[in-house]
Amino acid sequence: MSWDEAIADFESHLAAERGYSSSTVRAYRSDLRSLAEFAEKAGAEDPSQLDLAVLRDWLWRAQQEGLAKASNARRAAAARGFTSWLQRTGAAPVDAGRRLRAPKADRRLPRVVTREQASGLFDGLTARASDGDPVALRDLAVIELLYASGLRVSELTGVDVDDVDLDRLTVRVTGKGSKERVVPFGVPALNALVDYLRMARTALAARAADTSLTATHALFLGSRGGRLNPRSVYRLVSSLLEELPGSGPSGPHTLRHTAATHLLDGGADLRAVQELLGHASLGTTQIYTHVSTERLKETYQRAHPRA
Incomplete structure (x- = not known):
């Protein structure tokens, strides 16, 4: 079996049998193509000739070239799975990667928007939507739901109209590993969703040049009538967060981090936050307790006269 054939078959395995998201499959494909190119130069003409030494050299070379530890850790995971x-x-x-190890990724604290910053952000979005512009109404509903529910961007863009229960204030989403969960949201998000559905969604659907391309089931529509894509959400969130003080990532995941941190700051149970976010491991959720602790330390340093 050639490298191309093996990688293609492994991609199908990840998508069909493991339920990996399209973005994860793309990342693994990129990693494995890099591995194939490196291995062939090292004399491994096909995957059956791969050995641990080649895998270690591949990771070491990437590290020497400045690849981030998190990216190298993902490469190692892709190689071991392959x-x-x-x-x-x-x-x-044999399983050549069974004993492969990679440097642990740096555990950096995620960027979190303060309550005051979030309030200002929503005030601005509400003002933009006050004239009934369909895109502005959609943007307000998107940001409200992201912050209210802590959804991943892929989960948000995958939501259909029927997945939203406006009476119970819940949304059903499909997360990593094709796992479904039901997530609650609050009254501000409800109001934004109702306004969007009542005044904006039909107008956006009508913009489709070809009506057959209209995403009839999608909750959020793009400016051309199709399902809103993650890249558009990234652009929206980035444009909003770049206006706020603070450093670090400015994508939709920042709103997910913010939602989790604000919940814990407000006294929410860690297990409940884990379920809300759809984390398989409680250890992943615990990063937000560290964020809360760091915020407490910062407040203490600013406020206590003997700090």
Whole structure:
């Protein structure tokens, strides 16, 4: 089996059997193509000739070239999954990556928007939507739902109209590993969604040049009538956050971090936040307790006369 054939079959395995998202599959594909190019230069003409030394050299080379630890850790995960699959399917005699290790990724605290900044952000969005512009109404509903529910951007853009229960104030989403969960949201998000559905969604659907391209089931529509895509949400959130003080990432995940941190600051149970976010491991959710602690320290340093 050639490298191209193996990588293509492994992609199908990830998507169909493991339920990985399209973005994760793309990342793994990129990593494995890099591995294939490196391995072929090292003499491994096909995946069956791959060994641990080549895998280690590949990761080491990437580290020397300045690849971030988090990216190298993902590369190692992609390689281990690939070599394990190769052995299980009989495409390789042994699992070459079974003992492969990568440097642990730096655990940086995520960027969090303050309550005051979030309030100002929503005031601005509400003002923009006050004249009934369909895109502005949609943007307000998107940001309200992201902040209220802590959704991933892929989850948000995958929501259909029927997934939203306006009576119970919940939304059903499909997260990582194709796992479904039901997430609550608050009254401000409800009001924004109702206004969007009543005054904006139909107008956006009518903008489709070809009505067959209209995303009839999607909750959020783009400016041309199709399903709103993650890239558009990234641009929206980035444009809003770049106006706020603070450093760090400015994508939709910042609103997810913010929602989780504000919940914990308000006394929410860690397990409940884990369920809300759809984290498989409680350890992933615990990063937000560190954020809350750091915020407490900062407040203490600013406010206490003997700090």
